[in-house]
Amino acid sequence: MSADDLPVAWDRARTLAYEAGRAAAGPAEVISLAEADGRTLAEPLRALTDLPAFPTSSIDGWAVRGPQPWRPVGRVLAGGVAPPLDETGTCVEIATGAMVPAGADALVRVEESTRDADGRVSGKPRDLPEWRLPGEEAHKDEMLLPAGAAIDPAVIGVAATCGYETLTVRAVPRATVLVFGDELLTAGTPGAGRVRDSLGPQVPGWLRRYGATVGPAAGPVHDTLDAHLEAVRSALETADLVCTTGGTMHGPVDHLHPTLAELGAEYVVNTVAVRPGFPMLLARVPGTDGRWRFLAGLPGNPQSAVIALITLVAPLLAGLQGRELPPLPTVTVSAAVPGRGSFTHLALARRDQLGRSVTPVGHVGSAMLRGLSNAHGFAVVRPDTAAAAGDEVPFLPLPLMPGERP
Missing domain, CATH: 2.170.190.11 (Molybdopterin biosynthesis moea protein, domain 3.)
Known part of the structure; x- marks a missing residue:
């Protein structure tokens, strides 16, 4: 396993994660309309007849x-x-x-x-x-939605109108979350050198919003190489994606990189030029069935972990489901946002009611979650720049529920 010495540019990291997912997308399956909400079309949805099929009184x-x-x-x-x-x-x-x-x-x-x-x-x-008139809404064989479209109740309604009883969809990626760190508590209040784990409870919810199926997080996994190896090997037996929290650097109890080396993994991305969240990684591990499995190493600081999710995991899951990676909308910032030198700065921000302007929120340290709980996403400040009040910048929104419209 090899890795570049320099962190990957943030835009490039998103693209690499997406391309890795598209290349490893699983097979399609046929399901009933009742099961289709939140899934992704594997084939174009075409009109089976003219809509309406006959002249219809209004x-x-x-x-x-x-x-x-x-x-x-x-x-x-x-x-x-x-x-x-x-x-x-x-x-x-x-x-x-x-x-x-x-x-x-x-x-x-x-x-x-x-x-x-x-x-x-x-x-x-x-x-x-x-x-x-017949064909006023659609003509027979006309494409109504392309492959890769997310299925929501409105899409199900269109399919039913056309006469579909089943749809061909992409398989749902299976994800597992492993929490690393002997210092973590899974219950009670923090103190005496121990901190409460906040990633295990929240990461599965983010993954579901990006279309994965996932159960409760496992761990904390003990801070030994043997324990890391055992946990990751076991998770990869059933998961397409394993998300780990913490251990992405090279400290005395950071065993993730040696674990990946033991498993014969290949880095897709190893560190990203973004703040917060720099020590994130995405690797692929060969499966016994010939298909790649993926491991996303999320930093241990909570906000950094969420930035790693939306930077690497979201594009990966989009690719695995055959979805397009949507372009980022542009918004106006209502207050100045500093740059982070040669790194991209993702600044927590809250949208106004029209969604055209964003205001930076407070409590935005990489170990803090209060700002995240009051934000709609991140204003993107490009490397070697800063944003002044009134400037237009890209905006990376936090995810909605699967299939939900923005």
């Missing part, structure tokens, strides 16, 4: 032919097949969503019609047609 009223008054000759309801309207001067009562009979010239709203003593109907059709 109103309750009358389908008429020829000049008025019209003699009613029947009724057509939603779900029924309308016989042709062949005779001039006739009409049929029609319901919203019903098939418009062939031969009809227009539709007249029931509230804008009258009937004479003989039951004949009069009324003035509106200038614009009151029915939907």
Whole structure:
């Protein structure tokens, strides 16, 4: 295993993680519509027929032919097949969503019609047609959504409208979280040299929001090489991605790099030129089935760990699911944000109601979580720059729930 001496530029690190995920994306599977929320299309979603498939009434009223008054000759309801309207001067009562009979010239709203003593109907059709034409929404075989689109309830509704009962989707990446550190408490208040683990409880939630399936975090794993090896080997047997917390440097109890060497891993990224979060890493480990497994080493400081998640893990999981890596939106900062020299600075910030402006938040030390809990994401200050109030900068949002729209 080899690694470059210099940290990888932040943009480049995201790209490398994404490309590694795309190259290792798992096979597709077919699932029911009821199971599809939060998944990713493995094939384009195409219209199976014209939408609508037949001319459809948009109103309750009358389908008429020829000049008025019209003699009613029947009724057509939603779900029924309308016989042709062949005779001039006739009409049929029609319901919203019903098939418009062939031969009809227009539709007249029931509230804008009258009937004479003989039951004949009069009324003035509106200038614009009151029915939907076949193919108005989509034509047969038209692509509605590309492969890689995230599936949410709206997508499921479109698929159902087309007549789908199943969808072909990407497999859900399986993730495991391992917490390193003998100094960590998993219950109670911190003190006497021990700190409460805050990453084990939160990292699984972030992973779920990026589309992975994950159980509770395991650990703390003892600070020995043997314990690290055993824990990582065991996790890699069932997981596509293992996220570890802490131990990413080369201190006396940092055993992650020796563990990766023992496992024959290859670095995808080893340290990133970003602050906070610099000592993050992503490696791939060969699996017994010939597929790569991944290990993301998150720094032990909580905010740094979250930055590692959104820098390396989010692009990796997007690639594993066959999704695109979306471009970063641009926002205006309401206050100055300093640079971090030759490193990218990710500054916690909160969006305004319109989402166009962000305000830096306080309590943003790499070991702090208070600022993170009040933020919507990170303002991105490029290397060798600083942002003044009113400047436009990229914004890296924190994730929503799987399939949720921004």
